[in-house]
Amino acid sequence: MSAHTLTASDKPQSFSIADWWSRNQRKVIPYIFLAPFLLTFLIFTVYPAGAAFFLSFQRVRGFISPEEGGGVVLEYKGLDNYERLLIKDKRFRTAIINGAEFAVGTVLIQMPIALGMALLMNAPHIRFKVLARLAFFAPYITSAIVVGWIFTLIFQDRYGLLNAALSTLGLEGVGWLTDKSFVMPALIILGLWTWCGYNSLFFLAGLQNVPDDLKEAARIDGANTIRVFWHITIPFLRPVFVFVVITGLIGSFSLFSQPYLLFDSGAGPGDAGLFPVMYLFFMGFENFRMGYASAIGYLLTVIILLITGLQLLLFRLWRV
Amino acid sequence: MQTKVKRANIMGPGRVNLMFMNSVVLVGVLLTAIPFIYMITASFRQQGELYSLPVTIMPREWHGHNYVKLFGDTNFVIWYGNTIFTAGLRTVLGVYFAALAGAAFAKYNFRFKRFFFFLVLATLTLPFQVLLVPLFLMMVDFGWVDTYWAVIVPGIVGAFNIFLMRQYIEAVPDELMDAARIDGASEFGIFHRIIIPLVRPALGVVAILTFVNTWNDFLWPLIVLHDDTKYLLSIGIATMDGPYDVEIGAIMAASFLSTLPILIVFVLMQRQIIAGLTQGAIRG
Numbered sequence: 001m002s003a004h005t006l007t008a009s010d011k012p013q014s015f016s017i018a019d020w021w022s023r024n025q026r027k028v029i030p031y032i033f034l035a036p037f038l039l040t041f042l043i044f045t046v047y048p049a050g051a052a053f054f055l056s057f058q059r060v061r062g063f064i065s066p067e068e069g070g071g072v073v074l075e076y077k078g079l080d081n082y083e084r085l086l087i088k089d090k091r092f093r094t095a096i097i098n099g100a101e102f103a104v105g106t107v108l109i110q111m112p113i114a115l116g117m118a119l120l121m122n123a124p125h126i127r128f129k130v131l132a133r134l135a136f137f138a139p140y141i142t143s144a145i146v147v148g149w150i151f152t153l154i155f156q157d158r159y160g161l162l163n164a165a166l167s168t169l170g171l172e173g174v175g176w177l178t179d180k181s182f183v184m185p186a187l188i189i190l191g192l193w194t195w196c197g198y199n200s201l202f203f204l205a206g207l208q209n210v211p212d213d214l215k216e217a218a219r220i221d222g223a224n225t226i227r228v229f230w231h232i233t234i235p236f237l238r239p240v241f242v243f244v245v246i247t248g249l250i251g252s253f254s255l256f257s258q259p260y261l262l263f264d265s266g267a268g269p270g271d272a273g274l275f276p277v278m279y280l281f282f283m284g285f286e287n288f289r290m291g292y293a294s295a296i297g298y299l300l301t302v303i304i305l306l307i308t309g310l311q312l313l314l315f316r317l318w319r320v
Numbered sequence: 321m322q323t324k325v326k327r328a329n330i331m332g333p334g335r336v337n338l339m340f341m342n343s344v345v346l347v348g349v350l351l352t353a354i355p356f357i358y359m360i361t362a363s364f365r366q367q368g369e370l371y372s373l374p375v376t377i378m379p380r381e382w383h384g385h386n387y388v389k390l391f392g393d394t395n396f397v398i399w400y401g402n403t404i405f406t407a408g409l410r411t412v413l414g415v416y417f418a419a420l421a422g423a424a425f426a427k428y429n430f431r432f433k434r435f436f437f438f439l440v441l442a443t444l445t446l447p448f449q450v451l452l453v454p455l456f457l458m459m460v461d462f463g464w465v466d467t468y469w470a471v472i473v474p475g476i477v478g479a480f481n482i483f484l485m486r487q488y489i490e491a492v493p494d495e496l497m498d499a500a501r502i503d504g505a506s507e508f509g510i511f512h513r514i515i516i517p518l519v520r521p522a523l524g525v526v527a528i529l530t531f532v533n534t535w536n537d538f539l540w541p542l543i544v545l546h547d548d549t550k551y552l553l554s555i556g557i558a559t560m561d562g563p564y565d566v567e568i569g570a571i572m573a574a575s576f577l578s579t580l581p582i583l584i585v586f587v588l589m590q591r592q593i594i595a596g597l598t599q600g601a602i603r604g
Contacts, residue, residue: 030428033421036417038436040474040476044455044474048458049446051457051458052453126345143536145536145538145557149571150572153358158373159373164374250447254447256539294450297453300449
């Protein structure tokens with residue numbers, strides 16, 4: 001019996017870590033592969049998301065000086081922040097309305113133009129395809145700050161390129177950045193320049209994905225070009241529409257850099273260029289109302305998720 | 321002669337149409353290009369010319385003094401270096417980690433795989449802005465304000481990158497990996513010697529997108545970097561009119577020089593980049 005236990009206790013020794021590893025590494029390795037993602041996700045996403053939720057019910061009462069350890073003194077205010085945002089705060093309402101206007105404006109104007117451009121680029125015998133692809137992608141990869149500076153020149157009242165172009169057409173120039181009612185059109189023009197070509201590349205990729213034989217078959221069955229487009233091409237583009245609309249909406253509510261630059265770190269005349277994320281920035285990092293800013297962040301998240309969900313629902317209905 | 325007539329017959333009425341279509345595309349290209357051209361020409365003009373009539377796209381006189389001012393009076397070169405360093409480090413680490421995570425999802429079975437993948441998708445829909453305030457307070461606690469850790473580390477493993485890498489790594493043949501296992505290769509060895517070389521084009525696309533995003537990022541660096549010598553290009557250029565009292569021409573020069581490398585890389589790799597980006601969207 002003693003001899004037996006000896007051999008048995010011998011075995012774990014040959015079961016070294018290396019041995020265990022070579023047997024089990026396939027089971028363990030995926031967790032190691034995922035570790036950088038999971039760790040950074042926990043620390044820099046899950047924790048701050050929770051902290052933001054907690055903060056959104058607080059009010060900053062004061063700051064502790066760095067000599068005494070630093071930090072903020074908070075006071076629990078219940079739903080005060082949310083109540084204020086939803087009922088009293090007119091600036092927040094303006095920011096949301098501006099975001100919605102910009103979203104509707106860019107998506108409604110952008111989509112037909114982007115789709116039209118993609119159809120042109122997909123047509124046989126069209127020239128400048130490579131050039132167009134290059135040009136249409138360039139604004140998207142250009143820094144929003146650079147875009148902002150270029151358009152401060154273009155949108156100038158007296159010496160701006162756009163007003164100069166209008167005057168050669170016999171039209172009178174307007175105060176794109178100074179007149180309250182032209183701020184939104186100016187931003188929509190900037191948005192068109194930045195994203196329209198980019199979106200057309202997505203439509204183009206979608207169009208190239210439509211099988212030719214399907215269109216051919218429909219044509220043989222007597223369908224005309226419009227019917228083929230409506231019943232075959234458009235349904236195939238459904239995922240692209242979903243992508244373009246949803247990224248457009250999210251981008252609209254998150255707009256920050258371009259208006260921040262155009263309006264000289266402000267919100268434009270009469271808050272006409274105020275967007276939700278800008279408002280969050282002003283509240284949190286200029287007025288140091290961090291609880292209030294967190295509440296803005298959460299409301300914004302809820303709004304974005306609701307809109308995205310609604311869009312997905314609508315697009316699902318379209319499929320049927 | 322003969323061929324000319326023939327061609328005219330084939331194209332027939334389509335020819336006018338085609339010309340119209342071509343010119344529409346060309347107008348689109350021009351409208352897109354004009355602001356870029358204006359940026360470049362404005363950087364070679366004198367201030368007075370930009371604020372005078374008539375407004376022209378081309379300069380009346382070419383001047384280099386904006387560039388002299390940019391290099392002489394501002395920290396532009398330092399910002400450039402800071403941005404290359406930060407974007408470079410973030411790209412190398414971020415792409416490597418995203419590839420690791422992508423490999424885990426594409427090639428291994430493990431507990432909670434679906435849950436973890438759901439987490440990846442969830443981060444795709446969560447707007448980053450909701451995290452701004454607490455993340456900033458964390459940076460203060462960590463002592464990371466005015467350091468590049470604050471720019472590099474949070475969000476370094478991009479969800480979209482994991483998503484792309486997973487898609488590409490799925491195409492790596494399992495037989496190849498099994499053969500290597502029989503030969504005694506470790507899982508890390510398989511990742512480095514089989515998966516990575518086979519998905520190199522995809523790595524390139526993910527790397528460029530990460531690099532460009534970091535290069536252009538503004539809001540978060542604005543919050544965590546306050547020292548002028550620590551600035552990245554985006555913050556430096558955005559605030560150039562303030563402390564330096566430089567003219568718009570110098571700002572245009574900075575804008576042009578900071579956009580140039582991105583545009584060059586894109587021109588060289590546009591096919592791969594556009595394919596990589598649009599693939600996800602058309603499959604839905």
